[in-house]
Amino acid sequence: MRLAVRLAASAAAGVLAVCGFAPFGVFALPVLALAALLWLSDTLTARAAALNGFVFGMGFFLAGVSWVNVSLSQFGGMPLPLSLLATALFCAYLAVFPAAVLAVCRALRPGAVMTPLLFAALWVLSEWLRGTLFSGFPWLASGYAHATPSPLAGYVPLFGVHGAGFVAALMAGVMAQLVRGRIRLHPGLLSLAVLLVVGGALGAARWTEATGRTLSVSLLQGNIEQSMKWLPERLPDSMQAYLELARAWPADLVVLPETAIPLPYGDIDPAWLDAVRATGRDVLMGAVTLGEVEGRARYFNSALALGRDDALYSKSHLVPFGEFTPPLFAWTLKLLSIPMSDFGRGADAQPPLMLAGEKVAVNICYEDVFGEELIAGAREAGLLINLSNTAWFGDSWAQPQHLQIAQIRALELGRPMLRATNTGMTAAIQPDGRVVAALPPFTRAALRVELQSYRGLTPFMRWGNVPVLLLALVVITVGAVQRKRG
Incomplete structure (x- = not known):
């Protein structure tokens, strides 16, 4: 031939x-x-x-x-x-x-x-x-x-x-x-x-077993178009959309996606935060937080429980060019216009968050592609939650591919995996990898599920x-x- x-x-x-x-x-x-x-x-x-x-x-x-x-x-x-x-x-x-x-x-x-x-x-x-x-x-x-x-x-x-x-x-x-x-x-x-x-x-x-404790969770999908998300004039619409979803779908745990509100957390209206916080026993929200690295103020891509400053997770595995610029590639910033593309890196070892009475291992967007990096948090937690904003990739195969990756993470770690996303795919996955519920992409809606946390270790979690x-x-x-x- x-x-x-x-x-x-x-x-x-x-x-x-x-x-x-x-x-x-x-x-x-x-x-x-x-x-x-x-x-x-x-x-x-x-x-x-x-x-x-x-x-x-x-x-x-x-x-x-x-x-x-x-x-x-x-x-x-x-x-x-x-x-x-x-x-x-x-x-x-x-x-x-x-x-x-x-x-x-x-x-x-x-x-x-x-x-x-x-x-x-x-x-x-x-x-x-x-x-x-x-x-x-x-x-x-x-x-x-x-x-x-x-x-x-x-x-x-x-x-x-x-x-x-x-x-x-x-x-x-x-x-x-x-x-x-x-x-x-x-x-x-x-x-x-x-x-x-x-x-x-x-x-x-x-390989793992349910604890017997049932938790209700509402996953909010605001469907805020990426090209509109960072426009100041669209901010009130975004805040109102998530507040209405949270009020319509109260639960033990209400989850908003990655950077749900395109403002530093300290600049968000406290009255809005209080209103959202009142819709659940606990509320987990993706937000931009301000911290310090080596004496220098830096922004972090974070997930935090509203009303509790100590319940915070900051993204550790950042996306090159989207969240940090690799050495020798600073010139690319002249070609790209990506808001908040210079984040600080969260610590490698961060404990699970205690939310609605359960230990929850949080990961943000691209982090769930790296299964071995999630093992430490999953060992101590009974539930996994991923906050994402895949609106960056439009109506493409990136969204269903990312959901499939989350199925593998649930199988590897023997834990339910919940995904709260801006435009899709918001879903609930059982430890056997089955997608038990999912919202259609590019719709403004909420997914409310009841599930149990899990305990035990899979062989992959050990080795x-x-x-x-x-x-x-x-x-x-x-x-x-x-x-x-x-």
């Missing part, structure tokens, strides 16, 4: 793999796409295989995270040609990771049985690195396609999203070897069946990503030793 045909097929496989994630959710497609990628790269040199992996990655990320351009151009004020170039360069950086996987896999030239294991190890290690380097971007890691109801969801409470990704890549490797005729049919099919059956059996296990990373490193080491021995 000519290289140009292989590259075109790999790009198409990358685009197709995106349909395995929300909002489509055909979870078998990423496995089949990876199998196709490995099959297409099987007889190539390491350099040609790297090019094949790069083209796959470009198709995958350009299709899957094209919403980055929306935030840069439509809401960030960057000229469209520059935002398109920036998005393409960003996707090119992300595509380097699958390129490296294919290059190393071909360079080591593993045997028929070792190839699926080595491919899975390299793939999951590359996704972990992608989610770690330069503050990390783990979005669309392959394991996210296997939220409930995928049969591989059972692996998530044990080994996290990367554990499910390892199994998915392993299955893809086996399929590619079966098509090549390098693995006998019956053992190959049996191994695939075992991985699916074990995943299904693990999915029936319950984090260590087991799957150790397994990957062992497999890669074995593959390198075998290659050295010829």
